[in-house]
Amino acid sequence: MANLINGWEVVIGLEVHAQIATQSKLFSTSPTKFGADPNENVSFYDVAMPGMLPVLNEHAVDQAIKTGFAINGTVNKMSQFDRKNYFYPDLPSGYQISQLFHPIVSNGYIDILDEKGKNKRINIERIHIEQDAGKSIHDLDKEHSYIDLNRAGIPLMEIVSKPDIRSSYEAMQYLKKLRMILRYVGSCNCNMEQGNLRADANVSIHRPDTPFGNRAEIKNINSIKFLGDAIDYEVQRQIYELESGRTVSQETRLFDAHTGQTRTMRSKEDAADYRYFPDPDLKPLILTSERISKIKSELPELPDTKKSRFIEKYHLTPTDASILVEDRNTADDYEKAVQASKFPDKSSKLIANWLIGEVFAILNKENKEIANLAFPIEYIAELVDLIADQTISGKIAKTVFAKMNETGKHPREIVNEENLAQIVDRNIIAEATQRVLDNNFEQFNQYKSGKKQLFGFFVGQTMKELHGKGNPDIIHSVLTELLNK
């Protein structure tokens, strides 16, 4: 039995709220643009003016269908919108439109790597579409609260996992993988600071082979690190409660990122009765087979498939392949570069090394996206080709790369302009080598009398004589010949 803590097994289910990437809200034409002034993105519908009616954003539906396939789920031809009724000032209509009884997607899964690097399948119960609520702001004024309805009606997908997760590590891996998939299909921007992706974690502990324990639901966690922290704290709390002879009560808790602790928000007894019922303003959502299959056929290659293909086709290590497929643009750029190479079979691994090494280093250092590189990604292939055809050495290549990043110029142009091409003419190298021997006869004599380690000294001096551009192999061969004459 894996992952036991003091003999307790941890059971976690995640409900992830992902903002569906759309131009307008789920049921109105208000824009979803982030960073607008308070209540700028608000229509008569969003304020729940009398007589205003919801009109479904079909693009949001397409995005949810796409996501359904991306998590290996079943897209339901019939789904329905229900009203979840509760009073709160940032919920102007007094109900949230969601899908309780008939969600758009059922029964999916995603695979993650657990602590031991082993494949683990996390089942997903459902994805349903719903509206976000607005925001209440309580700290601007002592006497008044303010309401910002910009988020009211923003389309969300709620992605509900089965309680298959067994540790905070797995939970974080699951959320990372889910984020990767959502970004791949483009159904969510997954910008956690902007609230694009939020998770509720249902956490319980029990002794193996006994029924599940009471669970606490930790609400609204907005970073992967906090998710791990919140679960770790909650597990320790529950163990302490149970081992002290107390019980864990079923309740909703909040995570405080400052203290790293969770605290009670409301107990089960205070849970609201939401009086869900089908929204009579909206007909059942019926999807045609044509619509579903069209979206399915347009689905991009997903990270798991891409990783396998990269290992197979480009002979990459699983680790390198994982790194390259983490972001769809990076993976695309990698393939673009390989295709631009004259010797793709030889270059594929080298190009991967350059991307993961040098390119990632500058992206990190300059804090930018791969799309914003100073040079086209194909130049990496050119650079690798210049090494392969012996125009430059690997060492010179680093100089060329630095210049390329500085100026955006083509590597061959840099080599020509800066006269960086490697000297491969055996006669020129032989002349330079001879000069080195002539100027260092003392060392020459020492070498001859047995101090063979001086070989490296002569290589270095020859390279210096050739301003670093001599082909190391030829220098080596010429020196061997001259010194052993």
Added chain:
Amino acid sequence: MEDLTIAETIKGLKAGNFTSREITEQYLARIEKNEDLNAYITVCADVALKMASDADNKLKNGKTGSMLGVPIAIKDLFCTKGIKTTAGSKMLSEFVPEYESTVTHNLIDHGAVFLGKTNMDEFAMGSSNTTSYFGACFLPYRKKTAPEMKLVPGGSSGGSATAVASDLCVAATASDTGGSIRQPASFSGLVGIKPTYGLCSRYGMIAFASSLDQAGSLTKTVLDSAIMLNAMASYDTKDSTSEKVDVPDYRSQLGKSIKGIKIGLPKEYLENLNEDSLRLVNEAKTWLEDAGCELVDVSLKTTSYALPAYYIIAPAEASSNLARYDGVKYSYRSPNYNNLNELYVNSRSEGFGEEVKRRILTGTYVLSAGYYDAYYTKALEIQKMIKADFENNAFSKVDVLLTPTTPSTAFGISEIDNMTPLDMYLNDIFTVTVNIAGLPAMSVPCGLSSKDKLPIGLQLIANRFREEDIFKVAYVMEQSANFSTLKKEILMRQ
């Protein structure tokens, strides 16, 4: 110029017998003189005169429009841009929408002139117009046997019925969730049509029960009803329950032969009728037979389940639809609160009337955990059965059903004191089935009660989007009943 119909108004305007502004002024004066009837919540004289002048200019320039220059009234449930819209509630007593409902927008496009907004039961919940925050309104008629008693026009479209019956407008819009057009039409001697669910857009119409609400009209004649419905109906992308159908020209149906049309007589609607209703149903049968219709006895066994199902579905939806009136935004806010909960509780307790509160409580109850399946799920099952019953046992055999509209004629305001809410709900017994099944139906004035000489209407029900059949048959009944002559026997208030 008394008692103009839409058709006569259009004719008179075209012939230059009067201008729209002239008749609009006359209507405004008449509204003022008859203030005691309380037909209007808001009279928009300035808007009306401007619309009338614009219509006159258009007429002068040879422009046409099926309602061009016709002064009408709008039930105060339709949002009208810049004109106060209250739904008969204290909650919205100061509410001025910044948008136009699709139905009123269409009427404006057809050239209609808006005189004002008519009284109604609060949020359309009621059958007597007595739940209005703005007070009851009254028919201009009196019972022969009790001439001192003030009579209600029915509800919830009581103000619209009063306004048309009292000649305070040419015609009026109305809405019907369980009978709110047809019952007042029957009480007031008017033609009232509740079209198929989805024919008129609900955009900008203040919701009571979204799956049942449907806009319609109250008019003096079947022809006017056809003109109004053609002007109001449209497919609307802003209402997801709006149906994309071709709206035929209903006028073209009037006067067509109805020979061979099959009229169904549903047993369950015709049992235990009072003498007057029975007499009129029998008269109507003769008229229709004489016109060549075939009369067919049918049975709709689910009928008695309709009213209980209605009083679950409608309040359930209402309890959710009315949650937005919370005192936070545009609606009434109680001055008495110290925290959020008090703001909610006091605003809603003070802002809603008794009947609305009763239905919100009922609706909240039937949707609550533990009761949902026992009530709401059952009601939806009954709804399915009723729909199937109409399909299998009526419209597979006949074209149109003939039934009474209401169990009684208009009642006195003083008689309401002896009625329980349940007695009041029984007013809808013949009308709710239609809403539950989403069908079109019309109440046509067919005669007077023998002692009191009060109007009685009969109801025609057709299959979905078969309004044409209703219009065809209604026109024949109107001709046969000769109600415009009969009407002169009604005792008017002094």
